Amino acid sequence: MNQPATSAELKRDLAHLIHPLQRPAAQTGAHVWVSGCGATLVDQSGREFIDALSGLWNVVVGHGRGELADAAARQMRELAFATNYAGSSNRPAIELAERLSTICYPSIKKFFFTSGGAESNESAFKTARFFWRLQGKPDKIKIIGRRWGYHGTTMAAMSATGIASYWPMFEPRVPGFLHIESPYPYRFQPPADAPAGDRRTQGEQAADLLAAAIEREGPGTVAAFLGEPVQGAGGVIVPQDDYWPRIRAICDRYDILLLADEVITGFGRTGAWFGLSRYGIEPDILSFAKGITSGYFPLGGIGVSQRIAQAIDDAPNESTWMHAFTYSGHPVGCAVALANLDIIEREGLVARAGEMGARLLRGLETLRSHKHVGDVRGLGLMAAVELVADKQTKAEFPPAENVGQRIHAATQERGMFTRMRGDVYNLAPPFITSEAQIDRMVEILGESIEAVLGR
Numbered sequence: 001m002n003q004p005a006t007s008a009e010l011k012r013d014l015a016h017l018i019h020p021l022q023r024p025a026a027q028t029g030a031h032v033w034v035s036g037c038g039a040t041l042v043d044q045s046g047r048e049f050i051d052a053l054s055g056l057w058n059v060v061v062g063h064g065r066g067e068l069a070d071a072a073a074r075q076m077r078e079l080a081f082a083t084n085y086a087g088s089s090n091r092p093a094i095e096l097a098e099r100l101s102t103i104c105y106p107s108i109k110k111f112f113f114t115s116g117g118a119e120s121n122e123s124a125f126k127t128a129r130f131f132w133r134l135q136g137k138p139d140k141i142k143i144i145g146r147r148w149g150y151h152g153t154t155m156a157a158m159s160a161t162g163i164a165s166y167w168p169m170f171e172p173r174v175p176g177f178l179h180i181e182s183p184y185p186y187r188f189q190p191p192a193d194a195p196a197g198d199r200r201t202q203g204e205q206a207a208d209l210l211a212a213a214i215e216r217e218g219p220g221t222v223a224a225f226l227g228e229p230v231q232g233a234g235g236v237i238v239p240q241d242d243y244w245p246r247i248r249a250i251c252d253r254y255d256i257l258l259l260a261d262e263v264i265t266g267f268g269r270t271g272a273w274f275g276l277s278r279y280g281i282e283p284d285i286l287s288f289a290k291g292i293t294s295g296y297f298p299l300g301g302i303g304v305s306q307r308i309a310q311a312i313d314d315a316p317n318e319s320t321w322m323h324a325f326t327y328s329g330h331p332v333g334c335a336v337a338l339a340n341l342d343i344i345e346r347e348g349l350v351a352r353a354g355e356m357g358a359r360l361l362r363g364l365e366t367l368r369s370h371k372h373v374g375d376v377r378g379l380g381l382m383a384a385v386e387l388v389a390d391k392q393t394k395a396e397f398p399p400a401e402n403v404g405q406r407i408h409a410a411t412q413e414r415g416m417f418t419r420m421r422g423d424v425y426n427l428a429p430p431f432i433t434s435e436a437q438i439d440r441m442v443e444i445l446g447e448s449i450e451a452v453l454g455r
C-alpha cells in the first residue's frame with residue numbers, strides 16, 4: 001500500500017543518499033517512486049504518471065511483470081551466484097549467450113556479460129585495443145566518438161561521452177578519446193573546408209568527418225569508431241539514412257573497428273532487434289544493457305564478431321584477455337533476461353515498438369506548427385521535440401530561462417514523467433504503452449508547451 005506523502009522521507013533522503021547527478025535542490029520536491037504497472041509509475045502521494053522514458057530507456061516490457069520476479073526468485077533459490085570466470089559457467093548464462101546468437105547480427109555469435117552500459121563500453125574499448133595488439137598493431141589505441149554521444153560515466157566511458165557537461169569536474173579525461181560532430185540533421189553544418197560545389201549529401205558529409213579525423217590522427221593510431229545507432233540521451237538524434245553505411249565503409253577502408261553502443265537501441269527500441277540492421281550494416285562489437293532485462297536486474301554485455309572472438313580464444317597464455325567482473329554472467333540476471341526475451345518475442349513487442357513509435361511520431365508532428373517547436377524527430381519508440389527561441393535561426397533559449405525544466409514541470413503537473421536534454425523533450429515509453437496513452441502523451445506535451453511558451 002502507498003504511504004502518504006512525507007517530507008520526513010525526503011529529509012532522510014537528503015541526509016544520507018547521494019543520487020546520480022546529485023543536486024540537493026532537486027530532492028525537495030522529488031518523487032519517491034513506489035510502484036509501477038505497465039507504462040505507469042506511482043509516486044509517494046499515490047499520483048500516477050505515464051513513464052515517458054521507460055524508467056531510463058530500459059523498462060521495455062513495462063512495469064509490474066510478475067513473470068520476471070518469478071524468474072529471479074526461482075533462480076535465486078536454485079543458485080543465486082557462482083563465479084563465471086574461466087573454468088566455471090552456469091546454465092542461464094550459457095542459454096542467454098546462445099539465445100543472443102540467434103537474434104543478434106548474423107556475424108556476432110559470442111557474448112560477454114557485464115552489469116550495465118558503462119561496463120559494456122569499457123569492455124568494448126579494451127577488447128578493441130586487445131584485438132589490435134594481437135594483430136601486431138599496438139599503436140591502434142584511439143577511440144573516436146561523437147558530440148552528443150552518451151556512453152556512461154566511468155572514466156573511459158565518460159571520456160568517450162560527447163556531452164561536455166560530464167567532463168569538467170573530473171578532468172583529466174582518459175587520453176586517446178576524441179570526438180567528431182554528430183550527424184544531427186537539424187543542426188549539422190557543412191565542414192568549413194567542404195569543396196565548392198560539394199555534391200555530397202549531409203549524411204555523407206557527416207560520415208566523412210570520420211575519415212578526416214582518421215587521416216588527421218593517423219590510421220595506425222586509431223582502434224575504433226564508437227556510436228549509438230540513434231543517439232539517445234543526447235536528444236534522440238536520428239542520423240541520415242546514408243550515414244551509417246558510409247561509416248562502415250570508412251571503418252573498413254582504414255582498418256578500424258566499428259563499435260555500436262546499443263545500450264538504448266538494442267532489443268527492439270527502434271522497431272528492429274538491433275539498431276544498425278535498418279541501415280544494412282553490422283558492427284564489429286556491440287554493447288548492450290538496459291532492455292535486455294527491462295531493468296528488472298542490472299545486466300549488460302558485449303557481442304563480438306567472429307574474428308574478435310577468435311582472437312580472444314586463440315590468445316597465447318601471456319596475452320590472455322585479462323578482463324573480468326565479479327558479476328559477469330550473473331545467473332539471476334541471465335535468468336531474468338531469458339524471461340524478458342520470452343515476453344518480447346511472445347507479445348511481438350519489437351514490431352509493436354515500431355508501430356507505436358510511428359503513432360507517437362505522427363502525433364508529435366502536429367506540434368510542429370507551434371512557434372517554438374524547432375524539430376520533431378524519432379525512430380521506432382524513441383522520439384524528441386526540440387524547443388527553440390527562434391525557428392528561423394534555430395537559436396536556443398537563454399539557459400537562464402529554464403525552458404526545458406519548466407516544460408518538464410508542466411508535463412509532470414499533467415501526469416507524465418521523463419528526462420530532458422536542455423530544451424529537448426525525450427520520449428521513449430515502454431513497448432506495451434497503449435494507443436490511448438501514446439495519444440495522451442502527445443496531448444500532455446502540447447498543452448505543456450502552450451502553458452509555458454504560449455500558443
Ligand SMILES: Cc1ncc(COP(=O)(O)O)c(C=O)c1O
Binds near residue numbers: 115118232233
Ligand atoms: C547509449 C548508452 N550507453 C551507455 C550508457 C551507460 O549505461 P549505464 O548507466 O548502465 O552505465 C547509457 C545510459 O543511459 C546509454 O544510454
